[in-house]
Amino acid sequence: MVFRLKRIWLFFSASGSLWVPWLKHNRFRDKNFWLVTDSPRFSRTVRSMLQLRDSLSDYLRCGIGDGRTASFWFDYWTDLGPLFSLFGSTDPRQRTILLNASVADAVQNGHWYLPPARSDFAETLQIILSTLTPPTDNNGKDIFLWRSGPTGGFTNKFSSKVTWELLRVTSPEVTWHSTVWFKDKFRDVPSSLG
Incomplete structure (x- = not known):
């Protein structure tokens, strides 16, 4: 895996x-x-x-630069996670943002461009987006990040x-582990049992 x-x-x-x-x-x-x-x-x-x-949402994140690579609906680029998992397959059509849209496709003239909210989720999305700087070419390319440990970095x-x-x-350590495992090799179990 x-x-x-x-x-x-x-x-x-x-x-x-x-x-x-x-x-x-x-x-x-x-x-x-x-x-x-x-x-x-x-x-x-x-x-x-x-x-x-x-x-993949457990491991992969996207840092937005110009917004051209990141998928608006499927990449994990907001604190909400992949937006498709929240809004489902019908909402993208209602919101006039295509399923294959990049994050940059939701921006016009340097501002987020979304129609008026029609649901609580859509309103939440607009609130979240209002706290984020829209992507621009000056920000460089989008970057993808991988989970670096169990703490979430x-x-x-x-x-x-x-x-x-x-x-x-992970399983708890068993009392007989030293009989089987050594630092650089493992023991011949039948000969050690006598």
């Missing part, structure tokens, strides 16, 4: 890999990662990435070790 998550990190972090632009252009046909439908024509690697989309680097620690279920 850690290595599947790392591939997703590479996809979002603009790692410089040739694989990422090739995947975006040739497999996803320049569609948003969140909107691509899983298909048997995709490799096992790509399908495994798509199957993890629902769990995020960094611009992926750590397999930290991700593994976040994923694994």
Whole structure:
């Protein structure tokens, strides 16, 4: 699971890999990662990435720069989390913001541009957005961040070790652990039992 998550990190972090632009252009046909439908024509690697989309909000955040890369509905760029999980599939049509919209698409003339609120959630969204500076080209590119530990911090680097620690279920230490585990090897259990 850690290595599947790392591939997703590479996809979002603009790692410089040739694989990422090739995947975006040739497999996803320049569609948003969140909107691509899983298909048997995709490799096992790509399908495994798509199957993890629902769990990414625990690990992946987006820092807004120019707002052109971040998905308005699906990336975790506000304190509310992915907005699609709050508003559902019907509200984006009512709000006139397309599902494939970037954060920059919700800005006009340097200000947030949203129609009047029609629900409590929409009003909450407008209140949250009013506290955020709208993205501009002067802010540089959007950056994606990965969870850096159990306390909730995020960094611009992926750590397999930290991700593994976040994923694994820890069990209490058993009294016989020293019989099996050593610092650099493990013991031949049958010979130690006599």
